[in-house]
Amino acid sequence: RRHKPGALEHRRDVAAQGGSPSAAHHEVRSFFNFSQLVLSAGHLRSPPALKHSKVTYFEVEILDVQSKKQICIVDKVPPSSTLLDVKHKFHKACPQWYPSRVGLQLERNGPYLKDSISIQSLAVSSIITLYFTDLGQQVSWTTFFLTEYSGPLLIYLLFYVRLSTIYDQVESVKNFRHPVVHLACFCHCLHYTRHLLETLFVHKFCEGHTPLKNMIKGCAFYWGFTSWIAYYINHPRYTPPSFGHRQVSFAALAFLMCEAGNHFINVALAQQNHSGSKACFPSPTYNPFTWLFLLVSCPNYTYEVGSWISFTVMTQTLPVGIFAFLMVIQMCLWAKKKHKLYLKRFYPEVRRKAAMIPVIF
Amino acid sequence: WLVLGIAMARFYMQKGTHKGLFRSVQKTLKFFQTFALLEVVHCAVGIVHTSVLVTGVQVSSRIFMVWFIAHSIRQIQNEESVILFLVVWTVTEITRYSFYTFNLLNHLPHFIKWARYNFFIILYPVGVAGELLTIYAALPYVKKTGMFSLRLPNKYNVSFDYYYFLIAVMISYIPLFPQLYFHMLRQRRKVLYGEVIVEKDD
Numbered sequence: 001r002r003h004k005p006g007a008l009e010h011r012r013d014v015a016a017q018g019g020s021p022s023a024a025h026h027e028v029r030s031f032f033n034f035s036q037l038v039l040s041a042g043h044l045r046s047p048p049a050l051k052h053s054k055v056t057y058f059e060v061e062i063l064d065v066q067s068k069k070q071i072c073i074v075d076k077v078p079p080s081s082t083l084l085d086v087k088h089k090f091h092k093a094c095p096q097w098y099p100s101r102v103g104l105q106l107e108r109n110g111p112y113l114k115d116s117i118s119i120q121s122l123a124v125s126s127i128i129t130l131y132f133t134d135l136g137q138q139v140s141w142t143t144f145f146l147t148e149y150s151g152p153l154l155i156y157l158l159f160y161v162r163l164s165t166i167y168d169q170v171e172s173v174k175n176f177r178h179p180v181v182h183l184a185c186f187c188h189c190l191h192y193t194r195h196l197l198e199t200l201f202v203h204k205f206c207e208g209h210t211p212l213k214n215m216i217k218g219c220a221f222y223w224g225f226t227s228w229i230a231y232y233i234n235h236p237r238y239t240p241p242s243f244g245h246r247q248v249s250f251a252a253l254a255f256l257m258c259e260a261g262n263h264f265i266n267v268a269l270a271q272q273n274h275s276g277s278k279a280c281f282p283s284p285t286y287n288p289f290t291w292l293f294l295l296v297s298c299p300n301y302t303y304e305v306g307s308w309i310s311f312t313v314m315t316q317t318l319p320v321g322i323f324a325f326l327m328v329i330q331m332c333l334w335a336k337k338k339h340k341l342y343l344k345r346f347y348p349e350v351r352r353k354a355a356m357i358p359v360i361f
Numbered sequence: 362w363l364v365l366g367i368a369m370a371r372f373y374m375q376k377g378t379h380k381g382l383f384r385s386v387q388k389t390l391k392f393f394q395t396f397a398l399l400e401v402v403h404c405a406v407g408i409v410h411t412s413v414l415v416t417g418v419q420v421s422s423r424i425f426m427v428w429f430i431a432h433s434i435r436q437i438q439n440e441e442s443v444i445l446f447l448v449v450w451t452v453t454e455i456t457r458y459s460f461y462t463f464n465l466l467n468h469l470p471h472f473i474k475w476a477r478y479n480f481f482i483i484l485y486p487v488g489v490a491g492e493l494l495t496i497y498a499a500l501p502y503v504k505k506t507g508m509f510s511l512r513l514p515n516k517y518n519v520s521f522d523y524y525y526f527l528i529a530v531m532i533s534y535i536p537l538f539p540q541l542y543f544h545m546l547r548q549r550r551k552v553l554y555g556e557v558i559v560e561k562d563d
Contacts, residue, residue, distance in 0.1 A: 237514040318519035 055079075058119055058126055060086050065108055065131040077119055084115040100209040103133040137212040141205035144215045146196065151219055152226035153192040159230035160185045171236040178240040180248050184233050184315050187255050191307060194263060202270045225323045232317050241316040251314035258306035261289040265300040268293075281346040295358035297342045297350050301331040302357065332356060362454040365389050369447065383431065383438040383447070390447070394427050415544065418537065423450070425530075426492055433508065434499045442498065446491030449484045456480055478549040485545065489538055496531055503527060 060074040074089045087099035103112045106122065108131055113122075122128055160181075162172045232238065241247040264287055272282050281297070284290045292299035308324035332355075339355035354361055365386055372382050397420050403409040404416045426446070431438060460477040463469040503509075509523040 232513075232518045232520075235513060235518070239514045239516055239518055242516060316516070316518065318517040 056126055058123055058128055060119070061127055061129045062090060062104070062132050063129060065105065065133045071132060079118075079120045079123070081119055082115065083113055083117045083119070083122075086119065087115070097132075097134065098138075100138045101135050103135045104130045105133070106130065135211060138209040139212055139215050141208045141210060142199060144210055144218070145199040145203075147215060148218050148222050149192050149195045149199065151223040153189060153196070155223060155226045156185065156188050156192075156230045159227070159234045162234060162236075166231065167234075167236060175236040178238065180240050180315065181233060181238060183248065183252060184311070187252065187311060187314070188230075190259060191311075194259060198263070198266050202266055204270060204273055225319075225326075229315075229317060229319045229323060232319055233315050239316075241314070247316070248314055251310045255307055255310035255314060257289075258303045258310060261292065262300055262303035262307065264289040265292070265303060269300065281342065281349045292358075295353060296335075296356055297339045297353045298335040298356050301335045305331050305356070332361065362393060362451055362458065365393065366451040366455060369451065379441065379444045380439045383443055386447075387432070391427060391432070394423055394450075397423065415541065419541070422492075426495070429509075430495060430499055434502050436502050437495060437498045440495060440498050442491045442494035444491075446488050446495065449488035449491060452480065453484050453488070474552070478553055481545055481549075485542060489534060493531060493534060496527055500524065500527060 056079065057075070058077040058079060060077055062071045062074065063069065064071055072090065072093045074086055074093065077086060077089070083104065084099060087102050087104070090102060091098050099115075105112055112133075113130075119128065159166060268282055268285070268290055282290075282293055284293045290299075292302060296302055305324075305328050308320075308327050312320045312324045335356035339350070339353075342350045368386050368389060369382060372385050373379065376382075400409070401413060401417050401420050404411050404413045431443060437443065456473065456476045460469070460473050463473055504524045507523075509521070511519060511521040513520050
């Protein structure tokens with residue numbers, strides 16, 4: 001129909017121009033042209049109104065995982081949307097469960113589905129049934145790390161200024177403080193300030209969340225141990241290291257080097273993350289601290305462990321040693337996991353490297 | 362443990378009092394209770410299918426009581442609470458080990474199974490009461506002698522106060538005891554009544 005007016009106009013023009021003897025010939029030609037036009041018009045396209053009714057919307061039925069009762073139905077879900085969109089719609093319907101708190105499974109004992117999964121891949125029919133678990137109060141990773149690291153920073157300073165309730169005032173006032181105590185405070189604050197600044201400016205936590213319980217456990221561990229070690233280092237009856245200034249300066253130097261190394265490694269990893277080139281293992285640059293990449297696959301853990309061991313040697317305090325020991329165990333477990341992942345992904349480059357300690361482990 | 366039980370009964374019948382009972386049975390008690398460490402090893406290796414943590418907590422609390430309280434602090438050895446937990450331990454262990462033995466022989470009499478899963482309902486709280494009272498009685502002696510404690514200043518800048526440690530142990534019974542108790546109650550329901558806790562299916 002769209003093409004017909006054009007053809008008619010063409011015929012009118014021809015008729016207007018040409019004389020009467022060729023008019024009939026022209027008419028036939030125009031009709032031939034017109035029919036050609038119609039035939040070559042291609043597929044018959046349905047008008048816009050009919051087009052929309054062919055798209056299938058999905059309905060997502062959300063059931064409680066324990067009682068199997070229906071909580072709500074999210075309807076009019078377009079097939080191109082992801083699970084995150086469904087979670088947002090669910091949040092609108094039930095405001096108390098914000099998306100990061102919602103855990104959705106396809107079966108009762110199955111794994112939790114990722115936010116990026118598209119609805120199309122889950123659909124068996126036009127109604128999808130998902131089971132809902134409340135994952136509990138969630139905090140973002142940024143909040144988690146900021147709380148975890150600012151606690152030790154403040155707690156150590158409280159002990160450093162020798163609050164009256166902690167130490168006996170008479171002893172505290174008349175006591176001469178060995179320089180290593182001031183150095184230890186400086187190093188400790190440097191360590192946690194660096195962590196805080198890296199959390200704010202270097203690391204990129206892509207909107208992940210973690211349950212509040214994890215934050216409480218982590219904070220209890222860090223804050224508890226910081227109180228314990230700060231108590232002994234800042235105690236009026238603190239005994240300086242046995243080998244004197246040599247021990248302190250050597251350990252302090254090692255500590256600063258490990259801190260710098262840790263920082264540069266984190267920056268290198270963040271840059272690699274940022275540029276999206278996760279296709280290759282991070283390579284050492286002109287910076288000598290990154291040369292550890294040649295020997296181990298997780299040098300950031302190596303440097304962290306090194307910092308704490310240097311701090312132990314510097315202060316010669318057993319509680320710091322116990323804390324360092326626990327950190328070593330934790331870092332070893334994390335490094336082993338990461339190393340396995342790297343072996344799967346970057347086998348040729350990572351093959352001869354150790355996970356955390358060069359040559360040994 | 363049967364040997365221990367009989368020795369305790371004999372002593373009481375001969376002397377008529379519990380004073381000095383601990384001294385007379387202590388060698389046997391220490392030998393058999395320390396050997397219980399093997400139970401943790403069995404769980405860790407895998408020949409026994411129980412949680413290492415639960416067994417570990419129970420065995421270590423027993424060893425702690427025997428060596429670090431009763432053996433080390435002589436003055437409380439004649440307390441009544443010591444007899445209390447000794448009797449409880451004896452009865453519990455005899456029932457438990459006979460249960461395991463007959464189970465392995467595939468010839469379990471019903472009354473042993475019944476005893477194993479019902480005696481603890483009374484014995485467990487009584488045993489805990491005995492232990493707590495003993496630790497409480499030991500506190501003044503610990504404070505006076507300052508035993509097992511490390512004071513500042515010292516080369517490694519650490520201190521340890523046994524007195525406060527014992528108080529912390531007593532407080533730790535509050536969260537731990539109900540957990541172990543309810544764990545045993547659940548086991549009891551599972552074994553005696555075949556109740557399996559599952560979600561209701563359609």
